[in-house]
Amino acid sequence: MRIVKGLTALSALFFAGSVFAASPSAQMNALLDGLKKEAGVASFSAEEGKKLYNAKRVHSQKKEERSCTTCHTSNPAAPGKTPVGKVIEPLSQAANKERFTDPKKVEKWFKRNCEWVLERECTPKEKGDFITYMTTVK
Amino acid sequence: MKKIKVWDLPTRLFHWSFAAAFLSAFAASSREWFLDYHVLSGSIVLGLVAFRVVWGFSGNPNARFSSFVRGWSETKGFLSGLLRLSPARYPGHNPAVAWVILAMLLFASVLAATGIIVYSGEEMRGPFVGFFSFETAEKAGLIHSIAAYSFLAIAAVHVAAALLHDIIWKEGLIISMLTGSKAVEGVHDAPVVERPLLKKGAFAVLGAVTISAVLVVLPGHKDASGFTRTLLEDQGGLRALERNALYEEECGSCHNALSPTLLPARSWEKVMAGLGEHFGDDASLPEETSAEILKWLAASSADHAFSEPSKKMISSIGDKTPLRITEVSYWKRKHSDIGNDVFSRKGVSSRTNCAACHPGAPLGSFDDRDISIPRG
Known part of the structure; x- marks a missing residue:
């Protein structure tokens, strides 16, 4: 009984998803288009994204050097570790195809991690460059 | 003096299995993850106690409580002889060890009963889950440890006494518990009433308690992560x-x-x-x-x-x-x-x-x- 219910719910969800929600890549394209408009640029630069990823900065309060690579390592295709040692799946889409497919998650982690490294939110340009780098780097 | 058979096979098997089961339960209590072994050995102890009690009324002459449990005056007499280093000789159990046997059976029963309470109320395992609260189980746990160390102390006295009898008076006690035969003088055989039904009952009790104990512990298989x-x-x-x-x-x-x-x-x-x-x-x-x-x-x-x-x-x-x-x-x-x-x-x-x-x-x-x- 439970299985039948579960299957019904699952297929309903699938149906709703396919009709009402855009595909992941379409959703991500919409996010990127919005960022382009906000940043006032025609395209993003993977090269700039790479620079941002590797840029090191000393935190004003913690007095420690922080960068994206602190946790994600200098190789975005490699698994990383959080400050308390929990394993982080690779960040680049080439190594982890689930990355950068859900705009909500992308925004959530930009908010949390830009604050952690830069002590501010990231600009639309920075976000666009970063996504472009992570979705194209091999 | 002639060598005669004093201990029947069930009594001898009981003696050594009881010692082994208690010792393994005691050893397994040292680590949490030996709990299964602890409960298994403890359950076997319980089965053996039940067997020994029934056997004490139905077994061969020297195994019967009526043949070796004596009142205070005879026990006192034996103990004072022991202190003078010339204890009276008994073919079977002497009056002092009789009380040791009763005390061990009693403490082992207390251990089994409190163990069941802890297993159900604290570990939430076994057939009696829901019968005892956590608070009851915590108190039972305390009694369980006191009883365990008391049992161990009595067992230590028992072993020391057996060694004394063997080393000083060369009774050949320990070997007799293996072979069943001992050299005795002036054997006085009391008439024995055969109780075949009770005799069979003793083995039935032993089997039933031990098998159900094993069944309680065994079921439940761990999943891939090791979780039951x-x-x-x-x-x-x-x-x-x-x-x-x-x-x-x-x-x-x-x-x-x-x-x-x-x-x-x-x-x-x-x-x-x-x-x-x-x-x-x-x-x-x-x-x-x-x-x-x-x-x-x-x-x-x-x-x-x-x-x-x-x-x-x-x-x-x-x-x-x-x-x-x-x-x-x-x-x-x-x-x-x-x-x-x-x-x-x-x-x-x-x-x-x-x-x-x-x-x-x-x-x-x-x-x-x-x-x-x-x-x-």
Whole structure:
């Protein structure tokens, strides 16, 4: 009984998803288009994204050097570790195809991690460059 | 003096199995994860006690209580002879060892009874789950330890006495408990009434108690992670924790998603209210997300769980509001002999990785029997 219910719910969800929600890549394209408009640029630069990823900065309060690579390592295709040692799946889409497919998650982690490294939110340009780098780097 | 048969085979088998079963139960009590072996050996002790009691009324002459249990005056007479280093000789059990036997049977029964109470009320295992409260089980646990050490003390006296008899008076007691024969003088045989039905009954009792004990311990197979989930659900003693995907996603991305069952609700409220400065980092969540997670944390907290670790964490915490599980003294005590080298092993990596050694942790189970420490 439970299985039948579960299957019904699952297929309903699938149906709703396919009709009402855009595909992941379409959703991500919409996010990127919005960022382009906000940043006032025609395209993003993977090269700039790479620079941002590797840029090191000393935190004003913690007095420690922080960068994206602190946790994600200098190789975005490699698994990383959080400050308390929990394993982080690779960040680049080439190594982890689930990355950068859900705009909500992308925004959530930009908010949390830009604050952690830069002590501010990231600009639309920075976000666009970063996504472009992570979705194209091999 | 001539050598005659004094101990029948069942009595001899009982004697050595009883010693072996008690010793293995005692040895298995040293580590939590030997619980299965402890319960198994303890159950065999219970089966043997039941057998010995029935055998004491139906066995061969020297095995019967009526043949060796004597009143105070005869016991006193024997003891004063012992003190003068010339004890009276008995073909079977002497009056002093008779009381030792009765005391051992009594303490072993107390051990079995209190053991069953602890197993049901604290470990939430076995056929009597639900019969005894956690508080009753804690008291029973205390009596269980006192009885165990008392038993051990009596056993030590018994062994010392047997050695004395053999070394000083060369009675050949110990070897007689193996072969059954002993050199005795002036044998006085009392007439023996055969009780074949009771005799069979003794073996039936032994078989039934031992087999059911084994059946209680054996069922339940571990899943791939080493967690005996079937037991947890089938025996109805513990309900598996309803996992929460939001908690595991939001909190478990940065650190191990710790078990809510180990801290009281007020601790989780304090943690969730201070996410902006969460152990030195900003871990703030949208209002509705943190509210939903807190709702689940509070409902699953140690205040509402009735597993042994939840109860013991609560009483160890008292009226404090700790923010870390690892700072609670009960947690520290339970992990005091686990060195840093274990926590830093690859398969563990951190003190907060509960599931590394407690595979049932995500479901709120820290069962003793499931504990398995990664070697590398």
